[in-house]
Amino acid sequence: MTYSLRQIWTLFKKDLLLEVRQQYAFYGVLLYVGATIFVLYMSIEHVEPLVWNGLFWIIQLFISINAVAKSFLQERPGRMLYYYTIAGPQNFILAKLLFNTVLMLVMSVLSFVLFALFMTYPVQQTGLFIGLVFLGGWSLSLVFTFLAAIAAKADQNAAIMAIMGFPIIIPQLIVLLNLSSGVFEPHSAVPVANILILVASDVLVILLSVVLFPFLWKE
Amino acid sequence: MRKWWWKILSIVLLFYAVVAGLNVFNLSIFQVPRLIVVEESIRNLYFHVSMWFSMMILFTVSVVQAILYLMRGTPRHDIVSRQYAVVGIVFGILGYSTGMIWASFTWADPNNPAEASFASIAKDPKLIGAAIALLIYLAYLVLRDSIQDLDKRARVSAVYNIFAFAFLFPSIWIIPRILESLHPGGDGNPALNPKDINAKMRLVFYPAVIGWTLLGVWIVSLKVRLQLLKEKTSLPS
Numbered sequence: 001m002t003y004s005l006r007q008i009w010t011l012f013k014k015d016l017l018l019e020v021r022q023q024y025a026f027y028g029v030l031l032y033v034g035a036t037i038f039v040l041y042m043s044i045e046h047v048e049p050l051v052w053n054g055l056f057w058i059i060q061l062f063i064s065i066n067a068v069a070k071s072f073l074q075e076r077p078g079r080m081l082y083y084y085t086i087a088g089p090q091n092f093i094l095a096k097l098l099f100n101t102v103l104m105l106v107m108s109v110l111s112f113v114l115f116a117l118f119m120t121y122p123v124q125q126t127g128l129f130i131g132l133v134f135l136g137g138w139s140l141s142l143v144f145t146f147l148a149a150i151a152a153k154a155d156q157n158a159a160i161m162a163i164m165g166f167p168i169i170i171p172q173l174i175v176l177l178n179l180s181s182g183v184f185e186p187h188s189a190v191p192v193a194n195i196l197i198l199v200a201s202d203v204l205v206i207l208l209s210v211v212l213f214p215f216l217w218k219e
Numbered sequence: 220m221r222k223w224w225w226k227i228l229s230i231v232l233l234f235y236a237v238v239a240g241l242n243v244f245n246l247s248i249f250q251v252p253r254l255i256v257v258e259e260s261i262r263n264l265y266f267h268v269s270m271w272f273s274m275m276i277l278f279t280v281s282v283v284q285a286i287l288y289l290m291r292g293t294p295r296h297d298i299v300s301r302q303y304a305v306v307g308i309v310f311g312i313l314g315y316s317t318g319m320i321w322a323s324f325t326w327a328d329p330n331n332p333a334e335a336s337f338a339s340i341a342k343d344p345k346l347i348g349a350a351i352a353l354l355i356y357l358a359y360l361v362l363r364d365s366i367q368d369l370d371k372r373a374r375v376s377a378v379y380n381i382f383a384f385a386f387l388f389p390s391i392w393i394i395p396r397i398l399e400s401l402h403p404g405g406d407g408n409p410a411l412n413p414k415d416i417n418a419k420m421r422l423v424f425y426p427a428v429i430g431w432t433l434l435g436v437w438i439v440s441l442k443v444r445l446q447l448l449k450e451k452t453s454l455p456s
Contacts, residue, residue, distance in 0.1 A: 146382065153375045154365045163361055167354035168383055170347065171390035201389065208385055212378045215289050 003094075007087050011095030015071070016102075025070040025103060032066055033059070033111045041118040049122040049184040056115055057136070057177060063107050064140035065165065068100050069158045072148035080152075089217035090210050097145050097209060104141035108133050124186040132183070135195065136176045139202050143169055146209040153216055172201055226437050232430030239423045240265040251420060263321045264420065265427040270314035271349065273432040277307035277439070278356065282384040285377035295447070297373035300380060301363065302442040304356045306435050311353045318346075348391040355383040 019026060036059055047055065083092060112133050116123075123129045144165050151161035175194050182188045240262050242249040251261050281303035288296035326340050340346070362379055366372040 150362070150375055150379050150382075153371060154362055155367075157365060160358075160362060160365055164355075164358045164379060164383075167351045167358065168386050170351050171386075171394055174347075174394060201386075204385065204389070208382055212382060215374055215378050 004088065004091055007091035008095045008098070011083075011087060011092060012098050015095065015099040019099075019103070024074060025067055026106075028070055029063055029067045029107050030110065033063060033107065033114060036062070037111070037114045037118050044119070046120050047122075050181060052119060052122050053177065053180050053184075055119075056112075057173060057180070059111060059115070060108060060133075060136060060140060061169070061173065063111055064104055064137065064144050065158075065162050067103050067107055068141055068144040068148050069151075069161055071096070071100055071103065072145070072152050073158055075152070084217065089214040092217070093146070093149065093209050093213040094206075096149070097142055097206060100141045100145045101138055104137040105134055108137035123183050125183045125188075128190065129180060129183040132176065132180050135198055136172075136180075139172050139176070139198055139205075140169065142202055142205040142209075143172070146205060146213070149209075149213060149216055172198060225433055229430055229433035229437060232426045233434060236265050236269075236423060236427035236430050240427065248419060249423065260321060260324055261420075263317060265423050267314060267317040267321055269424070269427045269431045270310050270317060272428045273435050274307045274310040274314060274352070276432050277303050277310060277435050278352065278384065278387075280436075281307060282380050285380040288373060288377045289381075294369075294373065294450075295443075297377065298446050298450075299439070299443050300377065301360075302439045302446065304359055304380070305442070306439050308353060308356050308360075309438075310431070310435055311349065311356075314349065315353075344394045348394050351390060352387055355387060359383065 018024075040055065109130075112130070144161065147161050147165045147168070150164065151157060154160050175198055179191060179194050179198075182191065238244070239246075239249045242251075242262075251259065253259065253261075281300045284296045284300035284303065288294075288300060322340055359376060359379055363372055363376045366375055
């Protein structure tokens with residue numbers, strides 16, 4: 001099977017175009033983000049930094065599950081057969097990974113802005129935190145994209161994706177929580193080792209997806 | 220019984236593990252170093268830690284069988300893979316139970332009832348790593364049951380098995396490195412590092428691990444034979 005940058009780009013553009021026209025995943029997740037943050041805003045006025053951190057990452061986790069689930073599970077079975085005839089499996093999964101990354105980054109930034117607005121903002125090192133938000137969103141979206149590909153074969157059940165995903169995402173969440181707990185002091189050192197661990201996990205997910213997806217591809 | 224030699228070996232090793240581990244005949248060679256708080260309960264090492272080792276070995280065999288299934292496509296690999304995962308889960312639950320009993324004597328604060336200490340213990344990195352392993356394989360079983368078509372079930376669950384296992388090992392390595400910076404260790408007791416083990420205890424520990432693993436393999440072999448018989452006679456499984 002050959003990797004084709006053109007195929008990846010075409011599939012990515014297709015997903016992007018569908019998203020811009022239907023805005024199915026975008027508004028769905030936006031509503032989810034808005035509702036969650038609104039409930040929090042109504043119930044809590046001021047939170048400790050570590051609680052703020054925990055709440056933020058919980059919301060990121062559920063956003064990624066929702067956003068990624070919608071992207072894969074809205075494909076009807078006939079359409080998957082069509083993709084099978086025109087594209088290679090590695091190109092398909094790479095395009096999906098890329099698209100979900102972009103979607104998740106947009107949603108992460110939006111949820112961060114809303115969160116910062118409504119809940120009192122305790123972060124001291126904003127640049128670092130935004131970088132962490134991007135990194136975390138990327139990691140979450142990669143893992144859940146591949147799991148959504150698996151769940152799509154399991155009779156399109158979105159709950160199964162969450163069940164499978166939760167234990168796998170725990171170590172990355174722990175690293176993210178540890179990293180982001182450092183941004184609440186103005187001058188704390190950046191633990192590069194943890195960031196490298198996260199990046200290494202992401203590369204591992206991409207490699208595994210590309211190797212394993214062809215087995216899921218054949219019906 | 221078929222292939223009896225390693226089954227007899229398993230029985231002999233487990234018998235040895237119990238007799239020597241609990242030092243039934245009070246021989247000096249099986250005495251254990253008595254550390255603070257832990258004292259003689261260190262003997263639980265032969266059972267509790269062996270459970271975890273056996274669990275990881277069984278899960279490793281499960282993932283190897285999953286890879287073989289994807290490479291070759293013979294259904295037997297898929298059946299074997301599933302049964303190894305199931306027995307691995309059982310050993311994991313046993314590991315948790317032996318750990319809970321041990322913790323209630325050593326880690327739990329003697330002033331509180333044992334359940335109240337749970338929240339302070341549960342963040343221990345090894346416990347989280349073990350929980351992740353069990354949750355992954357329980358999700359594996361749920362995934363299997365959600366697919367009706369047999370070939371698709373085997374393929375998809377093999378893919379998840381490999382993916383999750385490839386994440387399991389690094390995470391078991393990563394988490395203790397991260398969490399060590401947050402916690403000093405289990406309260407009141409110097410955390411036991413299995414790599415740093417007294418030579419006398421090694422005499423019992425390694426045979427115990429082998430014995431428990433062989434017992435697990437025996438159970439798996441029986442379950443696989445049962446499953447193959449069910450499939451041949453087309454009984455609902």
